[in-house]
Amino acid sequence: MLLIVGPPTISLGHNKKASIMKKVLIFTSIMSSISLACYGADDLFDEGLWELSPEELGQIRVTSIASGTPTPLDKAAAVATVITAEDIEKMGATELDDVLETVPGLHVNKSFQAYFAKYTFRGISGSTYNPQALLLINGTPLTTLAIGNRYTIWGGMPVKSISRIEVIRGPGSALYGADAFAGVINVITKTARDIEGTQVGAGAGSFDTYSSWVSHGSKSGDLEIGVTLEYTDTKGQDGTIEEDQQSAFDTLSGLNDSHAPGEVNLGRQQAEAHLDVKYKEFNLRAGYQGRYHVQTGAGVAQALDPEGEYKSNRALIELLHTNKDWFKDWEISSQISYFFGEQDPTSTSVIFPTTFGGAFPDRVLAEPGYKEEHVRVQVSSIFKGFDQHIVRAGLGYFWGDVFETTELKNFLQDPDGNLVPNPGGFEEFADKDEVWLPEKDRTSHFVFVQDEWQFSENWLLTSGLRYDHYSDFGDTSNPRVALVWATTDTVTTKLLYGRAFRAPSFLELFAISNPVSLGNPNLDPETIDSYEFAVSYQPNNDLSLSGNIFYYQIHDFIQFVDNKAENAGKRKGRGFEIEASYRFNESLTASGNYAYQRSTDEDTNTDVGDAPNHQIYGKLGYDFSKDFFLTTQINWIGKQERIDGDERDPVSSYATVDLAVKRRNFVPGLDLSLSIRNLFDKDGFEPSPGPAAAIPGDLPLPGRNIYGEIAYNF
Template sequence: MKNTVASLAATVPTLLWITVSLAAPNAEEEDLALVYGDKNTVSIATGSPQPLQRAPSTATVITAEDIAAMGAKDLDEVLETVPGVHVERSYIEYTPMYQFRGIVGNPTNPQVLMLQNGISINTLFRGDRGQAWGGLPLDNIARIEVIRGPGSALYGADAYAGVINIITKTAKDIDGTKIGARGGSFATWNTWAQHGGKWGEVEVAAYVNVGATDGFKKTIIEDSQTSRDQFFGTHVSEAPGPVNTGYDSVDANLDLAYDKWRLRSGYKLRDNLGMGVGQTATLDPIGTETSERINADLSWNDAQFAKNWGLGFMASFLHYKEDANNYHMFPAGTRLGPFNYPDGMIGSPGRWERQIRISAFANYTGFTDHNLRIGWGHDDLNLYKTRTLKNFFLLPNGLPMPTGAVTDYGSIQPHILPHTRIDDYFYLQDEWSFAPDWTLTAGVRYDSYSDFGATVNPRLAMVWNVDLDLTAKFLWGRAFRAPSFNEQYGINPSGGGNPGLQPETMDTYEVDISWQARRDTEVNLSFFQYDLAQIISAVANPAPAPGLAFQNTGKQYGRGLELETTWDATSSLRLTGNYSFQTSIDETHNQDAGYMPHHHVYARSDWRFMQPWLASVQVNWVGDRKRAYGDARPPIRDYTTIDLTLRTDNSKKGWDFAASIRNLFDATVLEPSLAPGTSLPYDLPMPGRSFYLQATFSF
């Protein structure tokens, strides 16, 4: 670690000094701040747009211009730049896990709520974005707003460790037609088209993106089958062998706006999605998965409906399908107990979900110095169809017995049965400017669930404008994570459902300071502390029952700080960076909760060295990651990556080009496998050096 820190300490200043030195003679008159879009307002904190500096939450805004500057091609690359956030990976399909402030889940990631245009896209079975997520392209994203910390007082379930709101582009954001193509390492390619304009009185924005990748092929040295081979004297493991991370993709969005009405719809398909390592931490070069997401929402908003009143409502629909194609849970020739599997142990589960959400809100400003927001909603959440194809049958002792051909066991031994969950909720929020330069935001939300009961989540936020250039915030909030359908109703010896589960809960305390140190320099500092309770974990069933079951067990507390700064060094050079420190303790074992970096540094320089060219250098250092209790493997190794991007930024119609090198020095990057050490002893390798070229044409 000392060598890595020393290397980073030498690298970052050198890169910044070189960039400053080169930029000075060619400084442009143009104000660099105009290049990065609207980063000064945020809507996710209260439901209405307001200055970011005074928002009653610890929030980050990333604009489309930021995304282009950093050369990111997928959402995961963007979120890694947010203070307090680190993107880990599940061994299953290499699904990303967005870890906030040291709060780490199992191989799913239900502690983070993801919204698209303010509407949840979390799935029911796992509680996260879905196992077959397959990434998200960025070309149609106008901005990303992130809350670090609780958001349940406004957004309800799963707005727990953090909230991510993806805001798609409207006709005004696009203003014309654009076509683009990108290609690069791992046989990756994407083509897309966008249009924004008017059709009579209707504003129209349309987008479609088609692509594919073979994925990187980093080697897994040992997998879970390696140890079984040693125990049973077989030689069937695919390890050492490559991970399987390829997929085909289709993304499409349509946005129609007329007067106070807006209709949005979207489609997201991921096909032939590779299994990463595999469903059971055993290399699976054969199995794939398909996911399909169809969404639509209709909204109406009138900020001036009547004197002192603003009203709005929304109705949304989400259909999600996740269908496996012959998971090879264990390879051909596997032996388990007295049984042999000549064709391997095969499973093909499938699930179909439907989510219908209706909500309404009212803003009232008739009381002096108060801004009241009242909201109501009804969510109908339905896992309406399941399928369980496999070539084995689980015996009462939990041992799988081979049955020959793959058969539909949905009627006699399903992995889960259909279930419905209803949530009716009500929330109240008041922004009270009770004194000059002081605002108190108080809110509470009540949720009534049909399966696990009611929950109440309040929050308080005091914002003090100490001076024109200095703001202090004092924040407290309570949040909850609802049990996923798999945790409540799953039928699986490796983690059986428990209908009696209660939500996880969290209380968070924060102090934030925002300082405009100079006209060209901004500094933000956040301190936080949280306490988690009723954590849901899979624990051993009492004898003689086989397997594991989910229980509310364990507590965790954490604390840390996040420092971020932006410096417009010249009219053509911007330097940004952040540092995060956190420590999280598993109270059950009085030990580090594990896996998240205690220290995380990100830095980027953007240099407009001549019109219309922009060069960006970014450095990402992840350090000091411990293992969780019971994981005896050595600490996860630190790493430093450096990325370069060169692009044009024409303000007029015509061609734009971009070239990017990720992980310039081909650093070894490993993310912790949350499987036990005997399953994947050497963690999850991430891509080495890669190259991408992009061209777009606007007209």
């Protein structure tokens, strides 16, 4: 599919010396890489591919997320989106979530807990924790075993280290395993080639936001080193929660303990570090994400808490090796990685700011925490010895351990789930039966095979199957089939099928004595089957149009019902997405997309809610010169229905308009930029959980905010 931001892609018609599908096979043969990182335009030019000019090559959009091998976007075996660092720069985005909101069919909802981002693909909204969306960094999952998401203390991700973002809308378990359920997001960080030199910069903006960064890339012989360091400190937006869970308690008891009306608490500090070292056939990558003094948003239990704070530390190191010379027609790649993550309180969370009539003299307090570590080993191969085939196969092993689960608290829960005072007061429950989550581990191993077969001049069939075995859930097999037809010189047609599987997280299975979420050891895994039909049309290098329709069925979807995890039954969804891009001249470009979805519960035939049925995005960019550009964009989110049993009116639609301007080399080496988000200061809200509606007025989004940057390049 075509890009929704930036210039149109190059047309790959028959006039380029070979059939369209033949070029796709040549392209993927040249560019195959287990690392899921794409070559730049200069690398393609060095290969002499199609004898295109460097300028033309620079406009080719390539994705590797769809099949594991880089492929022109409109020929990829999935409905995919690619966003580059240049696109991010031009839209003035400072956070990953700002970028993802431009992807058709993907909406960034907010959780009440620390405003954790929920990546909602095609109406698959999931629970508070959003485990159905898989986030990769350089192809390695950032999923926690404990909760199943990217850590509740996610805190966002700044963008200075990002080279490109690739997104699949739809299941990806045939390549990425059981967590690639509703969609896959792969964030590819910058290498030495992307950075080329040294840049230092600083920024400041609304909500007392301050940031700084430094990046450096260098090459000496066969050694390439790229490093990016970023730091941000912000108080977060100042939206107001009018009523919360404590407000309801106050109404019943006649007390006045709630902090509502009050500001949502979104202060945080964050540090980001990424290192990429390449030497011949070896690639060492390391990353660190630190989040400190992260406030609790609308509260851990939907009661405003200006006191609670948490920290999260995540570190990943991986070594990759790729060899093309060991065997004829074979490329062998291997990867080993180690991940460590922790989430701990730095200030006691006030779960409920009341004594409940003296039962809790110090209010209801808790300090939950945990650590976990993962080891992944994978070997993959690409065989190109068959005529008209590229065969990819691999196997791997995963071990994960959740350990040192800790919890200081002054409450317990009775069999009916009601909070009762702990006889020992505020005490540590680590290694006790009442700790919020017991320590657990999980292992799995997998094997997969995929074939890309050009069985006719303009037809390419990609088929694959992945088998996973889990130590606690047994076996799962997930197939995928993608038929791509170069219908004419300007039209490409796709027919896609995929299945995905998701094992419950440890929190969904084992959480106990928890006022927010209780586990259920009898849960079954979730499964989804998805069907898609897509068409893209590109008559020239200035105009691109595309569209797709989709249908999916979900079995055993996991939700929290009355705070307890349950397999909520069957869901089905359908919808379509349309994208367009047009270049009026060398300076002016426009792009946009529209997405519609309806996801329903098959038992009640009602909308599952908590996701917009309609989304519209549009962008207009004007380049005064290669170093001076202005971009404006509009993002309209349609109304969001409530979940079954929630009697509130739907969440109203809202629209935001953003403006960004950048001047590179204002003086030699000095760059200046300014962005304004929500230019017209429009109100917007994301749904608070129902059906009890502890926060009846929903979760407010930021008003108008301004951010400026200055950077110097050495």
